[in-house]
Structure formats: structure tokens, C-alpha cells
Amino acid sequence: MKKGLSQTCHRFFSTVSNPTRLATLEKLREGPMNVSQLAEALNQEQSMISHNLRPLVRCRFVHVERRGRERIYRLNRETVEALFKIVENHAEKYCPTGGRCP
Amino acid sequence: MKKGLSQTCHRFFSTVSNPTRLATLEKLREGPMNVSQLAEALNQEQSMISHNLRPLVRCRFVHVERRGRERIYRLNRETVEALFKIVENHAEKYCPTGGRCP
DNA sequence: ACCTCGTATGAAACATATTTCATATGAAGA
């Protein structure tokens, strides 16, 4: 693997290794949403959601679209669902206790 | 997605969001290796490799086998190759500048 | 029993990431 991809991997995985951002991705599986809706659904401050959306957009895990004064965030399903599927398969096989590794 | 998987995701992705561990995984694609070999190949202190191998083992990205006084680390290809493939696909599609996102 | 090799470990030092809070920006309506 080339030098560049290693760096890409790092940014890619760092972006999804955060509980707030993971929760955001999970929530967006239900459909596109604006920031306030996400903030309410996840029970977090708007500012925090906003801060955490940025890296998700930067790495294209989600896409934004302006709609008047709100911004609609939409999941990049292709990548995110594939990612979740791998974790599910892996966990099923290697984490029989349900995520709590010894 | 259940509460448990979200936590699993976090641990899973945290583990691979570190340059040393990513380099270790990449190196292990070439075949099983012991700690000293990894340390030399990656030009890092033995202690550091050892510390970083732990989370990789805990999450089963790699497996260990004792051989006399050395320990042979072996990649869990099923999970790791699948993971790399997703990043490659994603990067190709969304990071045309080669990992440097604007 | 002692020495050496390969590896692991704990804890301090260091580096990075996350959250919070106050405030700015920008679009739309009165």
C-alpha cells in the first residue's frame, strides 16, 4: 500500500472513531436531516453537532445541501453501510460477548 | 442499530485510527512476524510496537501465537483486507487529489 | 542457578482531540 493511502486511512478512521459522529451517522441512516433535528434526536448541543459534522463532510461520509437557512445532511450510504457491515460481521465472529472484549 | 454495536464501532475504529497500528497492519499483510521484526521493519522501538499491538490483538485485527520466547503476530485478513478495500474505493471516488482533502 | 533474548508493562511526559461557551454569519420575513 502506498504512503498516501496510509494517511488516507488515518484520517478516514479517525473521523469515525468518535461516539458523537458515530451516533450521527447512525441517525442519518433514517434519512436526511438538518442540524437542529440531529441535535434534538441525539440530545446534544447544536454547536457540538455542527463541530462534529465538519469532519464527516470533509471525508465525505455525509453530504450537505443548503435549503433556505437550514442545511440538510445526508448519509453517504455506499461507504457507511459497507463499513457498518464489516464491523457487524467482525463483531459477530470475534466479540461473542457483545462488544465487551476481555 | 443497537446500543452495543455503536460502542463496538468506537473501539473498532479507534484501534485502526493510529499511524503506528496502521503501519503494523500493512506490514503484516506480507506475512506473520514477531515483535522485533516489526520494530525493525517499521523503524520503531520494540516497546512502542508492543504497546500498539495490544489493542490490535484485543480487537482481533491480529492474532498471536507463542513460539519459544518470541510471539508471532498474524493478520486477520478477512476483516483487515475488507476494511482497506472500502477505504480504497472511497478514496478513489471522493479523494481525487490523493488523500489531501481541501 | 545464572545469563541472555524476546517481549511486556507501568508511569511520566507529551501530543491530540473533544466539548463548551460566547459570539458571528447569513438567510428570510415583518
Next chain:
DNA sequence: TCTTCATATGAAATATGTTTCATACGAGGT
């Protein structure tokens, strides 16, 4: 133009993760 709503942003406060260094442990060989 003034106000309000939705969102973004900067910087301090806080929390987490990583590396280093010194040392411990355990398996072989002598």
C-alpha cells in the same frame, strides 16, 4: 432595516491517546 432562526466558528477548558523510558517477566541455553 430590524429581528429572528438555523447554523457555523474561535478559543479556552477539558479529556483522551501516544510515546518514551526504565524495568520486569518468562523461556531457553550454559
